[in-house]
Structures are given as structure tokens and as C-alpha cells.
Amino acid sequence: MLTDQQILRIPGPSPIPPSVARAMSQPMIGHRGQSTSDMIADIRPKLKKVFGTQQEVMILTGSGTAGLETAVVNAVAPGEEVAVIVTGAFGDRFVKICKAYGLTTHIFEVGWGTAANPQKVKEFLKEKPLVTAVFSTFCETSTGVLNPIKELAAAIKEVSDALVIVDGVSCVAGTATEMDEWGIDIVVTGSQKAFMLPAGLAFIAASERAWEKVNANPQPRFYLDLAKHRDNILKDTTPFTPALSILFGLQQVLELLEEEGLENVYARHTLMMNMTRAAFKALGVPLLTTDADASPTVTAVKPEDFDPETFRKVMKTEFNLELAGGQQELAKKIFRIGHMGYCSPADMLQAIATMEIGIVKAGKNIELGTGVRAAQQIFLDEGKSAQ
Amino acid sequence: MLTDQQILRIPGPSPIPPSVARAMSQPMIGHRGQSTSDMIADIRPKLKKVFGTQQEVMILTGSGTAGLETAVVNAVAPGEEVAVIVTGAFGDRFVKICKAYGLTTHIFEVGWGTAANPQKVKEFLKEKPLVTAVFSTFCETSTGVLNPIKELAAAIKEVSDALVIVDGVSCVAGTATEMDEWGIDIVVTGSQKAFMLPAGLAFIAASERAWEKVNANPQPRFYLDLAKHRDNILKDTTPFTPALSILFGLQQVLELLEEEGLENVYARHTLMMNMTRAAFKALGVPLLTTDADASPTVTAVKPEDFDPETFRKVMKTEFNLELAGGQQELAKKIFRIGHMGYCSPADMLQAIATMEIGIVKAGKNIELGTGVRAAQQIFLDEGKSAQ
Structure with a gap:
């Protein structure tokens, strides 16, 4: 063979395109220098388009799970109640993170292989008025299910003021994502799926409503503190050392997505x-x-x-x-x-x-x-x- | 798209295997240093196996055509008569080179898309006793014909003492080549076909009989002088600056061929x-x-x-x-x-x-x-x- x-x-x-592999093999540069800032300035508006948002998309160095935990620690205060729509292994990941933080976690379980029904989610949430955040998975990688995120967000908002938080790891950049239009409060994704990069970067964006919560949230956090990331990306930089070669690759990926x-x-x-x-x-x-x-x-x-x-x-x-x-x-x-x-x-x-x-x-x-x-x-x- | x-x-x-592309991206080294000699020493025995020969396989920096011209200027003396078996565009290449050197060139033409018939080649050569070299193409790339080189060499030797010279550019390393066993005097090939490398190297080996002719041949030549190449490769080096990155690749290609x-x-x-x-x-x-x-x-x-x-x-x-x-x-x-x-x-x-x-x-x-x-x-x- x-x-x-x-x-x-x-x-x-997923496989890496040749031009992205080439981009990633560039020599290291100082991540506090002008070249890195120029690169981040080039990346920012393009990443927003992929998320369908006017908000900043923050770039964390970490896996998709780091992105999911970032959503939890920034959007939920200690002692609050949350709901998780579980349609497979990655919905379950949200449950584990929420439980690790001692949150009262209501699970809306759907048989593996089936998408969540917005009407049923609505019924479920009606009886849980204390829930401050609802977590769901856009594409459930373990079953190949695409949950109807737009309809789920609309249904949730009919009965609850909870933040709508979406794990988009295995589909953002592979399927239309309209965060603002659909009223989603937080979208998280990772670099190693439809973004055509190695694992190592997580991308996360938050709505105005989510930012209010984040700013007021006493939950202790440091590396995953979204406000730190936002304050830095607004100045075209990152709060901590970024995975520079994957950033090189990201710039080229966004170029390819625009080209196609x-x-x-x-x-x-x-x-x-x-x-x-x-x-x-x-x-x-x-x-x-x-x-x-x-x-x-x-x-x-x-x-x-x-x-x-x-x-x-x-x-x-x-x-x-x-x-x-x-x-x-x-x-x-x-x-x-x-x-x-x-x-x-x-x-x-x-x-x-x-x-x-x-x-x-x-x-x-x-x-x-x-x-x-x-x-x-x-x-x-x-x-x-x-x- | x-x-x-x-x-x-x-x-x-042809496409380059990923491990070969990686090998070729190594930093440049001095081509007169020990590392390059070590690499050539590693390459030599493996290249011989691909050619099916005990003879040295010389590595020239040049395209396949440079390899074909090397065969002509080393194996044929000024004023001699040669025969070329033409089964397509690349047989024709030999004709052009021979004519450029003013050689009396007898053409055995076969309709494009058909292999040369050994019996007919024998008949053809019988009437041309002065021919000192017979050129033929192993795989005729322009038509997808594989000439029966083993049988052709045997047929030629029945009626002639001419050297049997074979262009193996698009098939050596993709089909069994037994230079010694089949009695072929010179085999030439290039790097960009079954060798899975970019163009830039030509490989050429000569039989004992061919070397006798080469050593006595007064045809002026310098860069393409086979004796210079042989004297150098025996010392694990090259007479002129080699295409070093393709050599890096060649070492890996030979590794892959051995692995498979x-x-x-x-x-x-x-x-x-x-x-x-x-x-x-x-x-x-x-x-x-x-x-x-x-x-x-x-x-x-x-x-x-x-x-x-x-x-x-x-x-x-x-x-x-x-x-x-x-x-x-x-x-x-x-x-x-x-x-x-x-x-x-x-x-x-x-x-x-x-x-x-x-x-x-x-x-x-x-x-x-x-x-x-x-x-x-x-x-x-x-x-x-x-x-």
C-alpha cells in the first residue's frame, strides 16, 4: 500500500489545505510585534462574517472544550441554574462542565441521533424559571445531527430570559451561522473542524446581552476571562501568548473562505x-x-x-x-x-x-x-x- | 469550488508525498560537507535496486532531456550511425538530439499508440550494420505505450553490437526495470514521474560495455560528462552543484519505496x-x-x-x-x-x-x-x- x-x-x-500548511510553516515572529497585530486586524472582520455577528470574535489558545468552559465561567454566576439540551456526547460535555462548577443543571435529553424539538424545549423551560443560561450543540458530532439552532433560540426566548449558548465546534464555517439574526448570545467553536486547522484555537463571540452578564459575573476566572480577551482583541492583540502558527493558518483559512x-x-x-x-x-x-x-x-x-x-x-x-x-x-x-x-x-x-x-x-x-x-x-x- | x-x-x-515535501523543506546545507556525502552514500545502493543494476546510478541536476542528451554525447562518437525506435513524442526527442549532433539517424517508426515489435526491429537493424547505438523509449508518455524493452534488447543483441539505450523517464520506479538482467546498456530517467519528486534530477546508469565506449569517446562534453559524474559519485559526491532539496526528497522517496x-x-x-x-x-x-x-x-x-x-x-x-x-x-x-x-x-x-x-x-x-x-x-x- x-x-x-x-x-x-x-x-x-480535518485535513489541512496545502496553502494553510505553508502559511503555518512561516518562521515564528514576536507575538507582541506589529506584524502579529496587523494579522489580527486582518482576521477580525473576516471571523465576524463566519459567525454572522457584529460583535468581536475572541481567539483563545485552547481546544474546543476550553471554549465551552469559557462560555460557562463567563456567562453563569456561582449558584445559578442552567439547562443543557443534550443530543449526544458533546451536549454531555456541557453538563460535565456545568456540574464541575456546582451549577444546578437541568438536562433536556434527546435520544442520540435525533435533533432537539424547539416546542418540547419550550415546554421544558417553562417550568424552570430560574434558569439563566441554556446550552445547546449546533452540530452534534457524535451522531451527525444538526440541531435547529435558529428555531431553538426563538423558542427559548419565548419563555425565558436565559442566555442562549451554542457549541458550534463541528459546523461553524461549514454551515450558515447567523448569531445576531438568530438571537444567539454566545457561540463557541474550535479550529480543527470546518476551520481546516489543527486543534489549538477556540473562537467565541458574545451578544450585548451576554456581555452585560459577563461584566457583572463574580465567577473567578483568569485565562478564560472573556473581558480580558475582548479588551485585547480590540487593540489587535491577545491577553496571553497565542498559538502563533495556527493564527498564521487562520489568516489563510479566512482568505480561502472569502475566495470560495x-x-x-x-x-x-x-x-x-x-x-x-x-x-x-x-x-x-x-x-x-x-x-x-x-x-x-x-x-x-x-x-x-x-x-x-x-x-x-x-x-x-x-x-x-x-x-x-x-x-x-x-x-x-x-x-x-x-x-x-x-x-x-x-x-x-x-x-x-x-x-x-x-x-x-x-x-x-x-x-x-x-x-x-x-x-x-x-x-x-x-x-x-x-x- | x-x-x-x-x-x-x-x-x-506527479504529486509529491507529504513526507517527501517535508524532507525537501529542510534547510540548505553545504553540498561539499559530510552530511551531503552521507546522504549520497545512503541513496546509491537504493537507487541501484530501482534500476536493477550493480552499476553506479549517476545523479545529474537537469531534466529528463538532459539525461537523454547525456546518453547521446557519452555513448556515441561524432560521425557514427544510430537507430531510434520512435513510438511517440519522446522517441522523437532522441531523434532531435541525435540530429543536433549531426549523427546519421535511422528511424524505426511505429504508429502512435502501438508498441515496437522486437522481430521487426531486428529485421530493421539487420540492414544497418554501422549502427553503434539503438535508442528506445520504455514507456512512451505521449501514448501510454509500454515498449517490451526486455524483448527489444534481446532482439537487438541478436543482430547487432550496438549499445541499447533506454529512456525510462515515465516508468522506472513504477514498473520492474532489470537493466543488468535484460542486457540494457544505458537507462535514463527523471525525477518528476514515478520517482514522486519535482523535475530537476536525471538518473543514468551504464553497463560495462557502455563504459568502455564512454571512456574512449572523443565527443566534446563537460557538464554532461558521465565519467566526471561516476568518479564523483564513487566518492559520494557530485562534480557540480546538485539540486540539494530534490536530493533530500530523493532520499525520502527511496525510503518510501523500500517501506512499501x-x-x-x-x-x-x-x-x-x-x-x-x-x-x-x-x-x-x-x-x-x-x-x-x-x-x-x-x-x-x-x-x-x-x-x-x-x-x-x-x-x-x-x-x-x-x-x-x-x-x-x-x-x-x-x-x-x-x-x-x-x-x-x-x-x-x-x-x-x-x-x-x-x-x-x-x-x-x-x-x-x-x-x-x-x-x-x-x-x-x-x-x-x-x-
């Missing part, structure tokens, strides 16, 4: 989702989620007549193509395909064509080419709008 | 050829060459009911996938797919799946998935031996 080829189709980290056009980037992700889903439907292999609940960045597949773990091993052995398995309650029951960031319809055709071979080798009898044909047809039908 | 993705499927230059195993590398190329050919046969799109004449590194396709130039434009526009067109007399009549070096069966499935869409968009009515299915079946049938 071609030993130096690795085909990464997991839902993050955000609308086209989002259409490409939707196209890849539709191609992937059409392929498995044509092959008679069940998808975990419904079309309505599906994420444009990750697809979860729940095979009935072959073992997903055997299948993933075959894909690795035969093609050095990496797919993700299931997490927690879905362990060994599903496999997940990432189609986010530096990934094209051509890459999905490759993934589908190789997965058909993998399915055969995992023991299911299929007509070869069937999934590819369905995906090709989607490309021909929908592709024009995504080009 | 994903702007930073370029899918290079032309018959050279040369037999497996060759089997992978054969598998990719068979997958590609099976796909076009299934789609009813004619191939330029017969199976017997086909090269494992490049496939030429001669469509009858769609325009190859329109098709190539579609592939570039829709997928940023580059294919080559025809050269000289085959211009606008064929397209060529490179499957050499850093290229896997998964890459060929991607190329085939996207080309099916390209064929539809170029105006031919096909059943989508048909070519992919044929290629998948080949992979399942033959793949085991190529892994």
Missing part, C-alpha cells in the same frame, strides 16, 4: 451531505438520522448486516482511509464520515467508491457502483448551485 | 492500470492502446462520441482535476491519465467517479457508476496481490 497516503474522513480533525465565498462553502457542505446520504440509501445501508436532522459536516451510518468496526478496519487496511466509530452508547454500533472543511465532492466520490469495497469485504452483498451512481446523480442535479 | 484543492492526474509531474517494497509498488501500478482500463471498457469509451501494449503508469483514452478537450475543461472546472491532452499528431484526439508515483487505487476510483460525471457533462450518455463498478471489481479480484 502507498504508505505515505492517509485519507482522513473523520469528523475532525461563504455561500459556496456552505452549499458545498450541503452537497457533500446529500451525496453521502444518497449513496447509503441506494446501497440499503441505514443512516442514523433523518434527512431533516442531518448535519452537512458529518454523517453517521448504522449498518444492520455488517459490523461497523470490521468495516472501519478494512477501510484502514485497504485504503488507509480513516472513519470514526461510535461514542458512548453508540460505540461499535455506527461509523461516522466527516465531510467538512478541506473536503470536496470529488473526495466524497472517492470515499463512497472505497466504502463500497469496504462493505463487500465486511461481508454485505451489494451491487458495486450503486452508491457512487446515486451520489454522482446528486452532483449532476444539485452540483451547479454548489460550484 | 474548494479553491485550494488540485487533483493532479497528468503523466508527470518495490514488488508491491509495481503491483500497485499494474492494479491502477487495470482498474482504469476496465472502467473505460465498461463505459464503452475506447482506449488508445491494446492491453498488451499498455503502460502501468499512464493510460491514453481516445473517445469517439465526445470531445476530449471539452471533457478536460469540464474536469478542471468541476473538480480541479487535471488530465493531459494529446501531443503532436494526437493533439485534441485523446486525453491521458497519469497513475504513477504518489497515486493509489483509491485515487483512481476518485478519478473514475469524477470522469464519469465529466463524460456526461461532455455530452456522452452513459450509465453512471458503470466504470467505477468495473474498477472496484478489478480491485476485489486483483487487489489482494497488490496490497
Whole structure:
């Protein structure tokens, strides 16, 4: 096997575009110098567009979890009550953080593989008047569900003054995010998914309403203190040493997103989702989620007549193509395909064509080419709008 | 479209493996220092294996053409007669070089797309007793023909004492080359094809018999003087400044070839050829060459009911996938797919799946998935031996 080829189709980290890898290999510079400030000044307005906000988007050096914890420690005061909409492993992450801070945490649990229903969330919150913040996950990476964040935010606001806080880690920059228009108070995301970067940066933006809360919040915090980050980014700098090479990469990623056009980037992700889903439907292999609940960045597949773990091993052995398995309650029951960031319809055709071979080798009898044909047809039908 | 993705499927230059790109980005070092000598000492025995020779393989800084000219000026004395077996544009290159040196050049012309027949070459040479060197092309890149070099060398030797000189540019390292065993006197190749490197290095080895001729040859030469190169490489150095970064890359390429195993590398190329050919046969799109004449590194396709130039434009526009067109007399009549070096069966499935869409968009009515299915079946049938 071609030993130096690795085909990464997991839902993050995602592959790095060559021009971004080149940008990241620039020599180190002083992070307090003018060049770094010029770079941050270039990044700021472009990052706002990706978040769909007029607010500043702060850049923290840390993983997505650091970003989630930043949301919790800045937006919630000690002793307050919060609600978390849990649709999978990453909703659960919010619960763990909130509990670590001793917050009274109300959990709205949704079966894994299904999106949260705004109406039901509304009913749930009606009976919890003390909740000051509602946490939810935009794309639940563990199941490939895209929660209807716009509708959830609207529903929450009908019955509650709680801040609406969204984990956008695996979909911001891969699907339209309109933080201001949708009335979301805090959006958090990480660098290693649709942002096409290595892990190491977290991005977070807060609404006017959220800032009022943040400014008045007595919760002790230092590295994750949002106000420090805002005061610094307004001066084109960071409060602490930034992961400079990833910042170099971020500048180039934002350049690529502008070059392609955000609308086209989002259409490409939707196209890849539709191609992937059409392929498995044509092959008679069940998808975990419904079309309505599906994420444009990750697809979860729940095979009935072959073992997903055997299948993933075959894909690795035969093609050095990496797919993700299931997490927690879905362990060994599903496999997940990432189609986010530096990934094209051509890459999905490759993934589908190789997965058909993998399915055969995992023991299911299929007509070869069937999934590819369905995906090709989607490309021909929908592709024009995504080009 | 994903702007930073370029899918290079032309018959050279070929894509560079990531570990080779990393190796090439090492800081410059003195090319007369011990580190460079250590590197050349590491390279020498591995390069010999790829050529199938016990002789030294010299490393020139220059393109493949520099390598071909090196063969001519070292192996042929002024005023001598030579023969060139021309099966396409690159056979023609030898003719031009020989004529530039005023050599009496006998041309054995074969229709483009067909391999040279050893028996006929023998008949041809029988009547040309003064010929001192016979030039031929191993893989004719312009047509995707693999000439039967082993059989040609044997046939030539039956009727002539002429040196057998082979242009192996687009196939050495992609198909078995047994220079010593096959009785070939000079093999030349370049870095930018199956060697997975940028253009800039030419590799050349000569038999004992060839060295006798080289040593006695009065033809004026300096940069391309093989004896200078041999005397230096025996001391782990080069007579002139080498393209150092490509040498760094070469060391890593040879490491990768050893890691995969040369037999497996060759089997992978054969598998990719068979997958590609099976796909076009299934789609009813004619191939330029017969199976017997086909090269494992490049496939030429001669469509009858769609325009190859329109098709190539579609592939570039829709997928940023580059294919080559025809050269000289085959211009606008064929397209060529490179499957050499850093290229896997998964890459060929991607190329085939996207080309099916390209064929539809170029105006031919096909059943989508048909070519992919044929290629998948080949992979399942033959793949085991190529892994």
C-alpha cells in the first residue's frame, strides 16, 4: 500500500489545505510585534462574517472544550441554574462542565441521533424559571445531527430570559451561522473542524446581552476571562501568548473562505451531505438520522448486516482511509464520515467508491457502483448551485 | 469550488508525498560537507535496486532531456550511425538530439499508440550494420505505450553490437526495470514521474560495455560528462552543484519505496492500470492502446462520441482535476491519465467517479457508476496481490 497516503474522513480533525500548511510553516515572529497585530486586524472582520455577528470574535489558545468552559465561567454566576439540551456526547460535555462548577443543571435529553424539538424545549423551560443560561450543540458530532439552532433560540426566548449558548465546534464555517439574526448570545467553536486547522484555537463571540452578564459575573476566572480577551482583541492583540502558527493558518483559512465565498462553502457542505446520504440509501445501508436532522459536516451510518468496526478496519487496511466509530452508547454500533472543511465532492466520490469495497469485504452483498451512481446523480442535479 | 484543492492526474509531474515535501523543506546545507556525502552514500545502493543494476546510478541536476542528451554525447562518437525506435513524442526527442549532433539517424517508426515489435526491429537493424547505438523509449508518455524493452534488447543483441539505450523517464520506479538482467546498456530517467519528486534530477546508469565506449569517446562534453559524474559519485559526491532539496526528497522517496517494497509498488501500478482500463471498457469509451501494449503508469483514452478537450475543461472546472491532452499528431484526439508515483487505487476510483460525471457533462450518455463498478471489481479480484 502507498504508505505515505492517509485519507482522513473523520469528523475532525480535518485535513489541512496545502496553502494553510505553508502559511503555518512561516518562521515564528514576536507575538507582541506589529506584524502579529496587523494579522489580527486582518482576521477580525473576516471571523465576524463566519459567525454572522457584529460583535468581536475572541481567539483563545485552547481546544474546543476550553471554549465551552469559557462560555460557562463567563456567562453563569456561582449558584445559578442552567439547562443543557443534550443530543449526544458533546451536549454531555456541557453538563460535565456545568456540574464541575456546582451549577444546578437541568438536562433536556434527546435520544442520540435525533435533533432537539424547539416546542418540547419550550415546554421544558417553562417550568424552570430560574434558569439563566441554556446550552445547546449546533452540530452534534457524535451522531451527525444538526440541531435547529435558529428555531431553538426563538423558542427559548419565548419563555425565558436565559442566555442562549451554542457549541458550534463541528459546523461553524461549514454551515450558515447567523448569531445576531438568530438571537444567539454566545457561540463557541474550535479550529480543527470546518476551520481546516489543527486543534489549538477556540473562537467565541458574545451578544450585548451576554456581555452585560459577563461584566457583572463574580465567577473567578483568569485565562478564560472573556473581558480580558475582548479588551485585547480590540487593540489587535491577545491577553496571553497565542498559538502563533495556527493564527498564521487562520489568516489563510479566512482568505480561502472569502475566495470560495461563504455561500459556496456552505452549499458545498450541503452537497457533500446529500451525496453521502444518497449513496447509503441506494446501497440499503441505514443512516442514523433523518434527512431533516442531518448535519452537512458529518454523517453517521448504522449498518444492520455488517459490523461497523470490521468495516472501519478494512477501510484502514485497504485504503488507509480513516472513519470514526461510535461514542458512548453508540460505540461499535455506527461509523461516522466527516465531510467538512478541506473536503470536496470529488473526495466524497472517492470515499463512497472505497466504502463500497469496504462493505463487500465486511461481508454485505451489494451491487458495486450503486452508491457512487446515486451520489454522482446528486452532483449532476444539485452540483451547479454548489460550484 | 474548494479553491485550494488540485487533483493532479497528468503523466508527470506527479504529486509529491507529504513526507517527501517535508524532507525537501529542510534547510540548505553545504553540498561539499559530510552530511551531503552521507546522504549520497545512503541513496546509491537504493537507487541501484530501482534500476536493477550493480552499476553506479549517476545523479545529474537537469531534466529528463538532459539525461537523454547525456546518453547521446557519452555513448556515441561524432560521425557514427544510430537507430531510434520512435513510438511517440519522446522517441522523437532522441531523434532531435541525435540530429543536433549531426549523427546519421535511422528511424524505426511505429504508429502512435502501438508498441515496437522486437522481430521487426531486428529485421530493421539487420540492414544497418554501422549502427553503434539503438535508442528506445520504455514507456512512451505521449501514448501510454509500454515498449517490451526486455524483448527489444534481446532482439537487438541478436543482430547487432550496438549499445541499447533506454529512456525510462515515465516508468522506472513504477514498473520492474532489470537493466543488468535484460542486457540494457544505458537507462535514463527523471525525477518528476514515478520517482514522486519535482523535475530537476536525471538518473543514468551504464553497463560495462557502455563504459568502455564512454571512456574512449572523443565527443566534446563537460557538464554532461558521465565519467566526471561516476568518479564523483564513487566518492559520494557530485562534480557540480546538485539540486540539494530534490536530493533530500530523493532520499525520502527511496525510503518510501523500500517501506512499501518495490514488488508491491509495481503491483500497485499494474492494479491502477487495470482498474482504469476496465472502467473505460465498461463505459464503452475506447482506449488508445491494446492491453498488451499498455503502460502501468499512464493510460491514453481516445473517445469517439465526445470531445476530449471539452471533457478536460469540464474536469478542471468541476473538480480541479487535471488530465493531459494529446501531443503532436494526437493533439485534441485523446486525453491521458497519469497513475504513477504518489497515486493509489483509491485515487483512481476518485478519478473514475469524477470522469464519469465529466463524460456526461461532455455530452456522452452513459450509465453512471458503470466504470467505477468495473474498477472496484478489478480491485476485489486483483487487489489482494497488490496490497
